[in-house]
Amino acid sequence: MIADQTPWHFLINPAAGRGKALRRWEKWLPALSTALPQMTVEESTSSTNLSELAEAAVRAGKTHLVGVGGDGTHHGILNGIVRAEGLRKVVYVPLPLGTGNDWVRTLKTPRTIGPWLEMVRRQKVLEHNIGQLTYLLPALPPADPERRTTWFLNVAGMAYDAEVVRRSEKARWKSQWLYPLLTLLYLKGFVPPTVKIEYDEQTLTLPVHTINIGIGRYSGGGMRLVPHADPAAATLALTVAHQLPIWKIIISSWRFYTGSIGELKEVTTTHVKSVKITPVAGKTMLEADGELLGELPLTASMLDDRLQVLVP
Numbered sequence: 001m002i003a004d005q006t007p008w009h010f011l012i013n014p015a016a017g018r019g020k021a022l023r024r025w026e027k028w029l030p031a032l033s034t035a036l037p038q039m040t041v042e043e044s045t046s047s048t049n050l051s052e053l054a055e056a057a058v059r060a061g062k063t064h065l066v067g068v069g070g071d072g073t074h075h076g077i078l079n080g081i082v083r084a085e086g087l088r089k090v091v092y093v094p095l096p097l098g099t100g101n102d103w104v105r106t107l108k109t110p111r112t113i114g115p116w117l118e119m120v121r122r123q124k125v126l127e128h129n130i131g132q133l134t135y136l137l138p139a140l141p142p143a144d145p146e147r148r149t150t151w152f153l154n155v156a157g158m159a160y161d162a163e164v165v166r167r168s169e170k171a172r173w174k175s176q177w178l179y180p181l182l183t184l185l186y187l188k189g190f191v192p193p194t195v196k197i198e199y200d201e202q203t204l205t206l207p208v209h210t211i212n213i214g215i216g217r218y219s220g221g222g223m224r225l226v227p228h229a230d231p232a233a234a235t236l237a238l239t240v241a242h243q244l245p246i247w248k249i250i251i252s253s254w255r256f257y258t259g260s261i262g263e264l265k266e267v268t269t270t271h272v273k274s275v276k277i278t279p280v281a282g283k284t285m286l287e288a289d290g291e292l293l294g295e296l297p298l299t300a301s302m303l304d305d306r307l308q309v310l311v312p
């Protein structure tokens, strides 16, 4: 293979995939540095650090970034790129070495080094939609909660979905089966919060089991809670699961994996340009790309600028 002279800058999360990222990285490095001799590398030191490294790299003029890790890694790097106003300038490639790797399931990014390098060589670009979330970051009294803006590229979730992410962050055992397992385990104690959901000309006020906003189609280790999502579309996919009896969730759980969740009468699936979600009764947490962010009220919308992502 002729060496690609593009100055790819790799940002690695050594904690991704329960350490798998680092082990695979060391194994693949000889092939990578032969195929991409101009490559440079930086390793993150903490969760917030990925975003800082990406921001600094874009501000320093780097235009070709590779994120080595899982969904949290890509989420952090995206936020750095947006803060550095790099969306129009940067070409991004995920090297999927996380646990769930849900974002790249939609993109069909290769997970072995040969086909991955072949994809990089071909440089086929997808203009990828980017979502913007404005929400509350809780603070200890007497401080007031702070309003925050974060960007996401895969799936955001509220209510039960965010509760499962909160519990999985605390769990010692990490696996792509952790999220589905916790989804069934904590159903009993969960009290559906009541929220007001406003989009287009519609307003719904109801108790919800879970709400998802999707750009990518997969989350939670392969679940399809937003099967109608499309990263190239001009809209966000919205799924609202109303309050459901536990028995019905359990017997319908196969639908999480088949993309047929919208066939349940208690589940609304639609496409929106933006959506505002306000808590009416009960606290409602928010996660995006598997990272716990804060609490509602939330406004979700899309950026005009897109991220150029290499796809097979």
Ligand SMILES: Nc1ncnc2c1ncn2[C@@H]1O[C@H](COP(=O)(O)OP(=O)(O)OP(=O)(O)O)[C@@H](O)[C@H]1O
Pocket (backbone or CB within 6 Å): 013, 014, 015, 016, 017, 018, 044, 045, 046, 047, 048, 050, 069, 070, 071, 072, 073, 074, 076, 097, 098, 099, 100, 101, 102, 289, 290, 291
């Ligand atoms: N050096 C580091 N040490 C510890 N945690 C880190 C470090 N760098 C980044 N992180 C954090 O590690 C967490 C996990 O990363 P990531 O989501 O990429 O992997 P994963 O959880 O194995 O994969 P997936 O989200 O696809 O299941 C993220 O919250 C990320 O911000």
